[in-house]
Amino acid sequence: MTGSYTFDFIAxxxxxxxxxxxxxxAAILSILTxxxxxxxxxxxxxxxxxxxxxxxxVSTFYVELFRNTPLLVQMYIFYYGLDAxxxxxxxxxxxxLAMSLNSGAYETEIIRGGxxxxxxGQLEAAFSIGMTYTQTLRxxxxxxxxxxxxxxxxxxxxxxxxxxxxASIITVPEITYVALNIGSRSYRDxxxxxxxxxxxxxLNLALSALFKLTGRIAFRPIF
Amino acid sequence: MExxxxxxxYAVFFLKAAGITLGISILSLLVGSIVGFGFSLLRISKQRxxxxxxxxxxxxxxxxxxxxxxxxxxxxxxxxxHINVSAFTTVAVSMILYTAGYMTEIFRAAIQAVDRGQWDAAYTIGMTYTQALFxxxVPQAMRIAVxxxxxxxxxxxxxxxxxxxxxxxxLTKAGMAVRAATSSTLLAFTIVTCLYFAICYSLSVAxxxxxxxxxxx
Amino acid sequence: xPILRTENLNKHYDGLHVLKNVSFSVxxxxxxxxxxxxxxxxxxxxxxxxxxERIDGGTIYFEERPLAYDRRSVYRNRRNFGxxxxxxxxxxxxxxxxxxxxxxxxxxxxxxAVAERDALAFLExxxxxxxxxxxxxxxxxxxxxxxxxxxxxxxxxKVLLFDEPTSAxxxxxxxxxxxxxxxxxxxxxxxxxxxxxxxxxxxIAERIIFMDAGEIVExxxxxxxxxxxxxxxxxxxxxxxxxx
Numbered sequence: 001m002t003g004s005y006t007f008d009f010i011a012x013x014x015x016x017x018x019x020x021x022x023x024x025x026a027a028i029l030s031i032l033t034x035x036x037x038x039x040x041x042x043x044x045x046x047x048x049x050x051x052x053x054x055x056x057x058v059s060t061f062y063v064e065l066f067r068n069t070p071l072l073v074q075m076y077i078f079y080y081g082l083d084a085x086x087x088x089x090x091x092x093x094x095x096x097l098a099m100s101l102n103s104g105a106y107e108t109e110i111i112r113g114g115x116x117x118x119x120x121g122q123l124e125a126a127f128s129i130g131m132t133y134t135q136t137l138r139x140x141x142x143x144x145x146x147x148x149x150x151x152x153x154x155x156x157x158x159x160x161x162x163x164x165x166x167a168s169i170i171t172v173p174e175i176t177y178v179a180l181n182i183g184s185r186s187y188r189d190x191x192x193x194x195x196x197x198x199x200x201x202x203l204n205l206a207l208s209a210l211f212k213l214t215g216r217i218a219f220r221p222i223f
Numbered sequence: 224m225e226x227x228x229x230x231x232x233y234a235v236f237f238l239k240a241a242g243i244t245l246g247i248s249i250l251s252l253l254v255g256s257i258v259g260f261g262f263s264l265l266r267i268s269k270q271r272x273x274x275x276x277x278x279x280x281x282x283x284x285x286x287x288x289x290x291x292x293x294x295x296x297x298x299x300x301x302x303x304x305h306i307n308v309s310a311f312t313t314v315a316v317s318m319i320l321y322t323a324g325y326m327t328e329i330f331r332a333a334i335q336a337v338d339r340g341q342w343d344a345a346y347t348i349g350m351t352y353t354q355a356l357f358x359x360x361v362p363q364a365m366r367i368a369v370x371x372x373x374x375x376x377x378x379x380x381x382x383x384x385x386x387x388x389x390x391x392x393x394l395t396k397a398g399m400a401v402r403a404a405t406s407s408t409l410l411a412f413t414i415v416t417c418l419y420f421a422i423c424y425s426l427s428v429a430x431x432x433x434x435x436x437x438x439x440x
Numbered sequence: 441x442p443i444l445r446t447e448n449l450n451k452h453y454d455g456l457h458v459l460k461n462v463s464f465s466v467x468x469x470x471x472x473x474x475x476x477x478x479x480x481x482x483x484x485x486x487x488x489x490x491x492x493e494r495i496d497g498g499t500i501y502f503e504e505r506p507l508a509y510d511r512r513s514v515y516r517n518r519r520n521f522g523x524x525x526x527x528x529x530x531x532x533x534x535x536x537x538x539x540x541x542x543x544x545x546x547x548x549x550x551x552x553a554v555a556e557r558d559a560l561a562f563l564e565x566x567x568x569x570x571x572x573x574x575x576x577x578x579x580x581x582x583x584x585x586x587x588x589x590x591x592x593x594x595x596x597x598k599v600l601l602f603d604e605p606t607s608a609x610x611x612x613x614x615x616x617x618x619x620x621x622x623x624x625x626x627x628x629x630x631x632x633x634x635x636x637x638x639x640x641x642x643x644i645a646e647r648i649i650f651m652d653a654g655e656i657v658e659x660x661x662x663x664x665x666x667x668x669x670x671x672x673x674x675x676x677x678x679x680x681x682x683x684x
Contacts, residue, residue: 005303068377068423069416070384073395077412084408158286165288169388176290189298197291204286343492344529344588348543348595349519351511358546362533 012191015182022178023199029092029174030161033099037160038111038153040104045111059108066105071166074098079170095167103160110156114149115141147219154211158204165200175199233401240397241418247311247386247393248379251318256372258319259326264356266331277327284324289382293317297389310391318379318386325375333368334360366437373430377423384419394418441504443468443630444489444599450497451484458484459495460655466599469628473641473662476651477677482634485651486601489632490521519547522592526604528584530576536563536587537572540594548595555594562590566620582613589620600624602633606640638681642666650674 047059066074079094089097118141168177179196183189262280265273284292296317300306308316337360345355387396398415402408442465451459458481466472474482487493489500491507491514500507507517530539540559544550550558563569566586576584585605592600602621606614618640625631625644635641641648645662652673658665669675 005305064424064427065420068381068427069419070381070395072384072387073398073412073415073419076395076399077416080402080408081412162286162288165290166385168290176288176294179291180294183298190295190302193291193295193298197287197295200287200291201283338529340525340527340529341531343523343525344531344591346492346518347490347521347523348591349515349547350543351515354546358542359531 007191008188009191009195011186011188012182012195015178015186018178018182019175019196019199022173022175023203025092025172026161026164026174029096029099029164029167029172030157032096033103033160033164034157036096036100037103037107037156040100041107041111044104044108045115048108048112049115062101063105063108066102071098071102071163072169074102075166075170091167091171095164095170095172099160099163099167102163103156106156106159107153110149110152111145113152114145117148118144150215150219151211154208154215157211158207161203161207162200233405236401237394237397237414237418240392240394241422243392244380244383244394245422247314247318247391248376248383250315251322251379251383252372252376254319255322256326256330258323259328260330262323262327263330263334266327267334281324281327284321285328289317289321290385290388292321293385293389296320310386310389313389314383314386314391318383321382322375322379325378326372329368329371329375330364332371333364336367337363369437370430370434373426373433377426377430380423380426381419442466443503444632445501445504446489446498447501448498449485449488449495449500451481451488451493451495453484458654459488460653461498462651462654462656463498464649464656464659466630466632468630470647471625471629471631471633471645473645473648474632474634474651475636475638475641475648475677476634477680479653480651481654482651483603486523486603486632486634489599490518490523490601492523519595520598521601522595522597522599523601523603524585524588524592524605526607528576528581528588528608530584530588530591532576535573535575536568536579536590539576539587540591543591543595559590559594562593563587565593565623566590567616580613581609582616585609585613585617586620589617589624599630599632602631602635604634604636606635606637636681638666638678650677652677 044059044062047055048063050056050059075095075098078089078098079091082089082094164172164174165176167174168180171177175196179192180189183192186192262277266277266281268274293314297313300308300313300316341359341363342355345359350358383393384395386393387399390396392400394415398411401414402411405411445465447463449459449462450457462481462485464472474485476482484493488495491509494509502517502520507513530536531542534542537556537559540562541552541555544555544558545552548555560569560572563572566589568583568586568590571579571583571587576587579587605621606617609617614637618637621631621633621640622644633641633645642662647660648662648665649656650658650665650669650671650673657671658669658674665674666678669678
């Protein structure tokens with residue numbers, strides 16, 4: 001059943017410049033997505049802990065909408081959907097918007113979790129030794145909240161990179177798109193995808209290690 | 224409102240497609256859970272080989288894009304194994320493989336979350352590792368595993384949308400098909416979005432309720 | 441012949457020497473109490489006896505036969521002991537009765553009807569017959585611990601090991617557990633009890649061992665040890681506990 005199939009990776013690896021360009025596009029897309037997503041996340045988190053009904057409702061709707069619908073459909077809406085409304089976005093822009101709004105929804109909950117994790121106890125302790133609101137914010141809340149949200153945000157970034165592969169469907173020239181291209185040209189689709197499988201895995205492992213190391217250095221407990 | 228008859232005409236089509244989305248997701252969850260459960264037992268084994276292999280499996284299938292895995296199965300099955308399979312089989316195999324990766328980790332965490340004292344108590348009434356594992360630990364682990372499993376099911380439902388890329392007819396492809404047939408892009412996408420939202424959000428709510436009830440007990 | 445004897449037990453854990461040349465013996469029918477501050481290694485010692493933990497040096501003799509560490513021997517040795525834990529460790533998804541019958545049915549291959557009949561008798565003994573079909577979550581701490589004792593007894597062990605049985609209990613419920621333990625001691629059950637309860641120790645124990653930092657510091661008859669401690673460490677410990 002396994003029959004004879006001679007693997008030919010050289011045919012794929014010849015295209016390394018294109019693969020590299022694909023990684024570059026994916027990287028830019030991911031970094032911009034993360035930055036925009038964090039911005040959305042901060043606003044969303046503030047909205048989600050707000051006492052004003054309207055603000056809370058809008059931010060909750062945003063979070064639930066983007067977390068309960070597929071990223072692919074979101075991309076289609078920004079690319080084909082807006083097009084039908086005569087708003088012509090480039091593939092990259094459409095993907096960026098979809099991905100950042102999507103990531104923003106998840107980051108809202110992460111950041112909100114960080115704010116909640118600080119808890120009343122630490123705030124009360126700070127106030128009772130005479131710290132002002134701003135001082136408390138700067139010296140107590142933010143450092144601790146940052147420490148809490150750092151690991152999940154790191155995972156979120158890796159999730160963004162893995163999710164960027166979906167952008168290939170709306171013709172963004174990132175890694176998966178390049179692979180489809182190379183595959184069809186070289187008739188070695190399987191090998192091509194094996195190669196990018198390894199590339200994604202390597203990116204994941206490298207970034208995970210990097211984030212763990214950064215976390216350990218930045219949040220080293222001071223005795 | 225000339226789109227009304229279109230809506231009603233295609234309503235059944237969309238609902239059937241939603242059913243297929245649900246169906247393939249349930250299938251993936253069931254088979255993936257069985258495989259994942261088996262792997263989780265190997266994962267906690269003292270034999271390094273089993274532990275390492277299942278760890279690698281979970282890391283690889285959780286740490287790479289699902290779309291890439293889908294294409295690997297799509298291109299791999301016919302080329303390497305000389306089998307020509309339907310889109311359904313491709314999608315099923317791919318989704319089961321990656322669900323198993325996630326479920327391995329979910330079950331592993333659940334088993335290790337059971338209080339250590341339960342192992343002690345089981346051992347002191349004379350049970351072997353296997354008896355303790357299956358009679359005492361696993362039943363408790365299953366309860367702990369329910370909320371993350373529900374969460375994973377919601378993810379599977381959303382990820383099934385990628386199957387549309389290789390021509391599998393599920394909810395997203397239904398939307399694209401209707402869009403092509405009627406040129407009413409917005410309407411088609413709105414319906415698809417609403418259906419996904421309805422299914423996933425109600426499951427989310429159900430998951431919160433289950434989690435609350437489990438915490439109380 | 442002592443039913444249980446250890447010779448120069450040594451154990452290291454995370455670089456710490458948690459058991460240092462521990463040697464002691466227990467006679468059949470005796471109630472031995474092990475006292476000591478936290479971290480003295482007394483719980484670890486107990487867990488080494490029924491091989492929940494491994495030792496790094498020394499020998500344990502049960503009925504003068506040294507313990508082996510292959511899987512079969514470990515399972516067999518554990519049957520000689522019953523253990524009662526500080527946090528009870530009852531199986532939450534089983535009723536009190538089921539907690540007690542699980543061992544005999546699964547491990548002892550006893551028939552369900554026989555196991556249940558015996559289990560009800562044990563529940564009667566710990567005065568909880570009416571809670572047979574109740575789940576642990578609905579039982580008080582003292583009740584859970586008494587079910588745990590019945591569970592241990594159901595396997596007919598030769599030695600009962602108690603690891604701080606009353607430390608996690610409310611003061612009101614400690615009494616009911618001590619009552620059961622008193623009865624067991626009177627019936628000449630071989631018991632090794634790790635505890636803080638000096639009053640109980642004084643009343644029940646024939647012999648007491650005082651451990652500190654992994655070694656046996658003093659050993660002797662309970663009356664003498666508690667009223668006339670010979671070592672500075674034991675004196676300090678007694679002072680601290682009495683003045684808590």
